[in-house]
Amino acid sequence: MTTAPEAPGTDQVGSPRLRKEDARLITGQTNWTDNIQQTGMLHVAFLRSPHAHARITSVDTSAARQQPGVVAAFSGADFAGEQGSLPCAWPVTEDMALPEHPPMAVDEVRYVGEAVACVVARDSYAAADALEAIDIEYEPLPAVVDMEAALAEGSPLVHEGSGQGQGSNKAFVWPFTAGDVDSAFEGADVVLTRRYHQQRLIPAAMEPRSVVCRPDGDAFTLWSATQIPHILRLMLAMTTGIPEHKIRVIAPDVGGGFGSKLQVTAEEVLALLLARRLRKPVKWTETRTEGFQTTHHGRDQIQDVSIAADADGRIRGLKVDLLADMGAYMMLVTPGVPVLGAFMFPGIYKMDAYSFSCTGVFTTKMPTDAYRGAGRPEATYAIERIVTELADEIGMDPVELRRRNWITHEEFPHTGVAGLTYDSGNYEAATDRAMELFGYDDLRAEQRRRRESGDPVQLGIGVSTYTEMCGLAPSRVLGQLSYGAGGWENASVRMLPTGKVEVVTGSSAHGQGHVTAWSQIVADKLGVPFEDVEVLHGDTRVSPKGMDTYGSRSLVVGGTAVVEACDRVLEKARKLAAHMMEADEDDLEFTDGRFTVRGTQSPATSVQEVALAAFAAHDLPEGAEASLDADATFDPENFSFPHGTHLCAVEVDTETGEVRLRAYTAVDDVGTVVNPLIVDGQVHGGLAQGIAQALYEEAVHDADGNLVTSTLADYLVPTAADLPDFTTDRTVTPSTTNPLGAKGVGEAGTIASTPAVVGAIVDALRPFGVQDLRMPCTPQRVWRAIADAREAARSEGGQR
Amino acid sequence: MPHIRVTVDGVSYDDQVEARRLLVHYLREQLGKVGTPVGCDTTNCGACTVLMDGRSVKSCSVLACQADGHDITTVEGLSSDGDLHxxxxxxxxxxxxxxxxxxxxxxxxxxxxxxxxxxxxxxxxxxxxxxxxxxxxxxxxxxxxxxxxxxxxxxxxxAPGSEPRAGVPPQVTPDQEPARQTASGGAAS
Structure with missing residues (x-):
């Protein structure tokens, strides 16, 4: 077993440092985008389509312009010449349909909430009021809400003539095959086929989206509640034609993202164009309902999954056929999300053959895009659910079936059927620890007792042994997958004359605690106090190079860039220290921030003294610069692969359908841990979101394409009262793909937990013959599943 | 426009507000008290919660003029003299x-x-x-x-001699009548 202490030989890395970020956040000294005020700032409100699909026949903004406090009002046509088309950076196939996506609709609207006009006024109330005065006429067109109906012959088209092969709502087909799938299935003792539905979800970060843009001569400063200031700047330049060096993007305090702020939005583009047109600073902040309608959604797939196995449980092959709902347009990585999942359906299991196909489908709904996990939760759900069903089919404990198929710890590095090379892992260790903490055997015994006694409250146990690919991403691989950018990250480390340190990172934190974690890394590397490190991020002028924060990449890729920049600073410092100490570089030792000459008692020189000497530059060695700073860009050679074992126990009231989470144990292996407090927090929050998909959340549209769940009263983000305490622990198998040994933790909890919870509910209801449940598993659905199963059993009995 | 007198984090204000203006917008936009954010507009999320006379209210669902004569404590008023609450x-x-x-x-x-x-x-x-x-x-x-x-x-x-901190609700047992806060001798009535 490779489990190691969390902080071998270090002070800061591995210690539960309290966060530097908190001091401002707990005292209200915050800088959310909506807090920003500028002299003369105007407020923007958007009029949005009430139709899922309609032709715009006329827009008249003249009456709105007469309203008190209104400075301007515009239709999409007013910006048709300059607004361009919102970008999609991931055309997954060469023939993928990529329809025009104007930030403000000009001729046609394709989802409820699409912006059609806007008002700019002196305050937000006046802007909202004046929307009423805009006169728009629509000619309604048929809504296309259901993916399968959208693909049927004769379906109304979301985009006339722009689907794959024209005249279709099929956006692309992305296939992948490895091994001989036919023979894997033909020779199998057991073949199971299941259809799983990934309901549509709303990321629902607590901070609504907001953007402020200020013209500065021929340049612009744009503040946005975004995860991706660097990508946003590039895309704003490419979309509007405003030169990149004339745009500065700042992500100030950002209140959560979960993928929803990994986007280039209509409102950001229009804020820039309005600031340019009006020569005034403008602000737009969404309301919650506006956000639910128009901030991208997540998941929304239909998964047809087949698994083939021998009678002893050995998995032979897997077939996956997906329908993925794109919504009405391709946004930044809309089509890439299911493709990102393509490689993860085999999970941690060895098998001979695997085939995957994904069909992207246009519907008249808000586009989908990245939501915490992005492709990987969908894959993990499918494989973990069907492996559990396979265990039931052959009468084996679901943990035992997994043991028979997973990659053992001696087999790493291991290249799996989908072609990914998993660098490290220890599934046995994580599973053993989880079962011990959970009390697996005792809970199974209680389950038997309840079954035997016919207890109306049945107990179920769910198992999820997941892995995920993190540390997005090797640029070479992203290129092979047709993604429009690379996956590197940049950092620079500057020692100031007084010995304090500024760290500039291209990662853009929005709650993850980068300032604290990066400080810990730098304190250890340079031997300086934790408090002496300042971390700067989220402003393209301060941190000019970056690929931002998503895909559990920040520590793995961005943290490694920080490590490498520190190494370069130390290389410079060593040269200067050797000169100062009149010693040979090779004779210097560096520990705890001090250079000493090996084997002598001569006084040490601190790195801070070296920094001052570099600044003074009175006596530098030949060729040395008068600075102690360095820049590094890290591009990983491989992904990292966190894994873990999650066990969930639920009590299901078979009379009411109510599900109670009785216990949840998560043992994750995220590699080397920099800050256990932060890692635990990421796991807790991830679990809450994954459990929410299993039990509570679903974005529901009616047949006309209206979002029914358009407030927090209808879309059930769980509260403290809806969730239990969690038991969490870790095993530590360092990643070998980066010098930190980190694997990423931002998405693990979300990816792992959904199948554990649904698996537990199905497990509780197995005696009734229930094999599956649609998510979210509401009391009504659970009760209905029991009633249907009882009915089926009765009618079967009657026929005999 | 209605005229209100309100104490916020120990400071008295005397202001004209639009009758329809929400308390949270008054706090954020008129007083610059941006420490209190807005997360929804349906009282579901609670991000905008403040204390009004020591009891929590969701300031997205209270009109500014309803705060007339009352004492408001926001997150910015929790710490005193640099000491965290x-x-x-x-x-x-x-x-x-x-x-x-x-x-x-x-x-x-x-x-x-x-x-x-x-x-x-x-x-x-x-x-x-x-x-x-x-x-x-x-x-x-x-x-x-x-x-x-x-x-x-x-x-x-x-602890003997303990006194409630300014702007922050005193600890009382459920059967006691909640004490009123008059943080700075301001407008609480």
Whole structure:
């Protein structure tokens, strides 16, 4: 077993440092985008389509312009010449349909909430009021809400003539095959086929989206509640034609993202164009309902999954056929999300053959895009659910079936059927620890007792042994997958004359605690106090190079860039220290921030003294610069692969359908841990979101394409009262793909937990013959599943 | 326009406000009290929670003119003389916040909860905070923070000569009449 202490030989890395970020956040000294005020700032409100699909026949903004406090009002046509088309950076196939996506609709609207006009006024109330005065006429067109109906012959088209092969709502087909799938299935003792539905979800970060843009001569400063200031700047330049060096993007305090702020939005583009047109600073902040309608959604797939196995449980092959709902347009990585999942359906299991196909489908709904996990939760759900069903089919404990198929710890590095090379892992260790903490055997015994006694409250146990690919991403691989950018990250480390340190990172934190974690890394590397490190991020002028924060990449890729920049600073410092100490570089030792000459008692020189000497530059060695700073860009050679074992126990009231989470144990292996407090927090929050998909959340549209769940009263983000305490622990198998040994933790909890919870509910209801449940598993659905199963059993009995 | 007199974090204000202006917009836009954020407009998320005369209200659903004559405490008024309130300290020490957007409302709601129940169980904390959403933490560390803050506040209340801090609700037992705050001798009536 490779489990190691969390902080071998270090002070800061591995210690539960309290966060530097908190001091401002707990005292209200915050800088959310909506807090920003500028002299003369105007407020923007958007009029949005009430139709899922309609032709715009006329827009008249003249009456709105007469309203008190209104400075301007515009239709999409007013910006048709300059607004361009919102970008999609991931055309997954060469023939993928990529329809025009104007930030403000000009001729046609394709989802409820699409912006059609806007008002700019002196305050937000006046802007909202004046929307009423805009006169728009629509000619309604048929809504296309259901993916399968959208693909049927004769379906109304979301985009006339722009689907794959024209005249279709099929956006692309992305296939992948490895091994001989036919023979894997033909020779199998057991073949199971299941259809799983990934309901549509709303990321629902607590901070609504907001953007402020200020013209500065021929340049612009744009503040946005975004995860991706660097990508946003590039895309704003490419979309509007405003030169990149004339745009500065700042992500100030950002209140959560979960993928929803990994986007280039209509409102950001229009804020820039309005600031340019009006020569005034403008602000737009969404309301919650506006956000639910128009901030991208997540998941929304239909998964047809087949698994083939021998009678002893050995998995032979897997077939996956997906329908993925794109919504009405391709946004930044809309089509890439299911493709990102393509490689993860085999999970941690060895098998001979695997085939995957994904069909992207246009519907008249808000586009989908990245939501915490992005492709990987969908894959993990499918494989973990069907492996559990396979265990039931052959009468084996679901943990035992997994043991028979997973990659053992001696087999790493291991290249799996989908072609990914998993660098490290220890599934046995994580599973053993989880079962011990959970009390697996005792809970199974209680389950038997309840079954035997016919207890109306049945107990179920769910198992999820997941892995995920993190540390997005090797640029070479992203290129092979047709993604429009690379996956590197940049950092620079500057020692100031007084010995304090500024760290500039291209990662853009929005709650993850980068300032604290990066400080810990730098304190250890340079031997300086934790408090002496300042971390700067989220402003393209301060941190000019970056690929931002998503895909559990920040520590793995961005943290490694920080490590490498520190190494370069130390290389410079060593040269200067050797000169100062009149010693040979090779004779210097560096520990705890001090250079000493090996084997002598001569006084040490601190790195801070070296920094001052570099600044003074009175006596530098030949060729040395008068600075102690360095820049590094890290591009990983491989992904990292966190894994873990999650066990969930639920009590299901078979009379009411109510599900109670009785216990949840998560043992994750995220590699080397920099800050256990932060890692635990990421796991807790991830679990809450994954459990929410299993039990509570679903974005529901009616047949006309209206979002029914358009407030927090209808879309059930769980509260403290809806969730239990969690038991969490870790095993530590360092990643070998980066010098930190980190694997990423931002998405693990979300990816792992959904199948554990649904698996537990199905497990509780197995005696009734229930094999599956649609998510979210509401009391009504659970009760209905029991009633249907009882009915089926009765009618079967009657026929005999 | 209606004329209101209101005390916010110990400072008295005398202002004209639009009759329809929400308290949270008055705080943020007219007073610059941007520490209190807006997370929804339907009272579901609780991010905008403030204390009005010591009881929690969701300031997105109170009109500014309804605050006339009342005493408001926001997150910006919790600490005094640079000392963190025990609730703030507990949130920091338990890593009970990540992005921090829900934190002001969560801490304020927790204070009101402890006013009614100074020694709540974990389940009582969870039930008591169900009007406040957090999307980052899964609530585990929030529950721990509130439990820790409760212990500190109980100890403070039990200490001889203890006095309530300005702007912050005193700890009272449920059967006591809640004491009114007159933070700075301002407009609380």
């Amino acid at each position: 025990p609730m703030q300290r507990a949130f920091h020490e338990n890593h009970a916040l990540q992005c921090g957007y829900c934190t002001p409302g969560m801490m304020i709601a927790a204070l009101d909860l402890l006013r009614d129940n100074p020694d709540p169980s974990d389940d009582e904390i969870r039930e008591g905070l169900e009007g406040n959403m957090c999307r980052c933490t899964g609530y585990v560390n929030i529950v721990r923070a509130v439990r820790d803050a409760a212990a500190v506040l109980r100890a403070q209340a039990a």
